[in-house]
Amino acid sequence: MPMTRVAIYARYSSDLQSQASIEDQIRLCEERVRASGGTVVQSYTDHAVSGASLMRPGIQMLMQDAAAGKFDEVVAEALDRISRDQEDIAAVFKRLSFAGIKINTLSEGEISQLHIGLKGTMNALFLKDLADKTRRGLRGRVEKGRSGGGKCYGYGVVAGEERGKRVVNEADAAVVRRIFEDYASGKSPKAIAFQLNEEGIAGPSGKGWGQSTINGNRQRGTGLLNNELYVGRLVWNRLRYMKDPETGKRVSKLNPEDEWITQEVPELRIIDEPLWAKVKERQASLNKPGKPFWAKQRP
Numbered sequence: 001m002p003m004t005r006v007a008i009y010a011r012y013s014s015d016l017q018s019q020a021s022i023e024d025q026i027r028l029c030e031e032r033v034r035a036s037g038g039t040v041v042q043s044y045t046d047h048a049v050s051g052a053s054l055m056r057p058g059i060q061m062l063m064q065d066a067a068a069g070k071f072d073e074v075v076a077e078a079l080d081r082i083s084r085d086q087e088d089i090a091a092v093f094k095r096l097s098f099a100g101i102k103i104n105t106l107s108e109g110e111i112s113q114l115h116i117g118l119k120g121t122m123n124a125l126f127l128k129d130l131a132d133k134t135r136r137g138l139r140g141r142v143e144k145g146r147s148g149g150g151k152c153y154g155y156g157v158v159a160g161e162e163r164g165k166r167v168v169n170e171a172d173a174a175v176v177r178r179i180f181e182d183y184a185s186g187k188s189p190k191a192i193a194f195q196l197n198e199e200g201i202a203g204p205s206g207k208g209w210g211q212s213t214i215n216g217n218r219q220r221g222t223g224l225l226n227n228e229l230y231v232g233r234l235v236w237n238r239l240r241y242m243k244d245p246e247t248g249k250r251v252s253k254l255n256p257e258d259e260w261i262t263q264e265v266p267e268l269r270i271i272d273e274p275l276w277a278k279v280k281e282r283q284a285s286l287n288k289p290g291k292p293f294w295a296k297q298r299p
Contacts, residue, residue, distance in 0.1 A: 004038040007071040009062055011046040011081045022047065025077045032106060033075055041071050054088045063092070066099050078107040079115060090116050152229060153204035154270055166268060173270045175201060179214060179224060180271050184278040189214040189225075218283055220254055225283070231276045232269035235262050 010025035022045050033040050042065065046058035054060070059082065065071065074096060076082055082103070083089040093116050096103060103111040154176045155166040175196070182192050193209035203209040204224075216223015221235060228235050 004036075004073055005041045005071040006033045006038040006073045006075055007062060007065065008033070008040055008043040009045075009059065009074055009076045009082060010043065011056070011058065012048065013050050025081065028077065028106060029075045032104075038073065050084075053085065054083060054092070059083070059092075063095060066096055066101050069099065071101065073102045073104060075104050076106075078105050079103075079111060081105075151204070152227065153224065154230065155268065168268060168270060176224065176230060176270050177275075180230075180275050180279055183214070183225060184275060184282060186282075218287075225279055229265070229268060230271040231273060232264060232266040233262055234265050234268075235260055 008026055008029045010022045010029070012021035012025075026043050026045075030040055044058040044062040046056040049056050062074065066074070079089065082092055093103065093111065093113075105111060108115055152166070154169060154172045156169045158165045158167050179192055179196075183189065189211040192214055193211050196203070196209045201209070203213055212223065214224050216226050218226050221228065
């Protein structure tokens with residue numbers, strides 16, 4: 001009787017913070033395969049990626065090879081290593097079952113339809129609980145005037161202080177003031193970006209400037225000219241991020257204004273109110289009803 005051809009799948013997410021986790025998972029799975037009389041034909045891995053999406057090179061290659069009939073069984077440490085998303089794990093199970101391939105895990109044993117239903121629900125609840133706890137922690141930091149996540153041009157993080165505490169970076173702050181003053185005087189974001197790049201001034205990403213980095217989206221609060229932190233107002237929860245079920249990528253959606261959290265942080269002010277008002281006035285004038293914006297501009 002031919003030996004069972006087995007594929008091993010291993011993944012670690014950033015919350016584990018350990019490259020060795022992959023090696024440990026593979027070693028334990030190999031021991032299980034040898035004990036059951038099978039032979040490992042391939043190991044598939046994904047490093048430091050979330051299990052909330054199937055947009056991972058390792059799992060995608062595994063699915064391709066499964067369809068090509070390269071193995072008879074998949075072994076993983078646990079079902080949530082393959083995916084934590086209820087729909088995704090059901091889709092993987094369905095496709096592997098169609099190809100005549102079993103899934104075995106060290107934690108749950110041979111996976112059946114019952115496992116998919118129960119474990120998928122538990123994983124979905126785990127992800128929601130994790131997201132809720134993360135948001136609660138971030139909101140607490142914002143209400144203390146701390147950062148709610150992400151870097152912001154013009155500021156640095158205070159080393160050794162409470163997490164999220166920021167301080168004005170005077171060199172970058174001077175660039176922020178210059179951008180606001182240039183825009184208020186009538187200069188376009190494209191022209192401002194061009195001049196900054198000509199002078200070799202690095203942008204927020206450490207690379208060159210682009211007009212969208214400066215202009216952004218006024219309604220969504222993106223772009224340097226719309227960042228209220230520059231006038232000492234920390235606005236959090238303006239946007240929410242969701243996974244597009246078609247692409248697996250995160251997309252942003254605007255939250256209702258009554259859900260925004262605003263905290264005054266005057267010590268972080270870089271732009272004074274009169275200059276901020278001039279910029280907002282110019283933005284509003286370009287968005288007045290009538291001709292579309294592009295029809296009012298010179299070629």
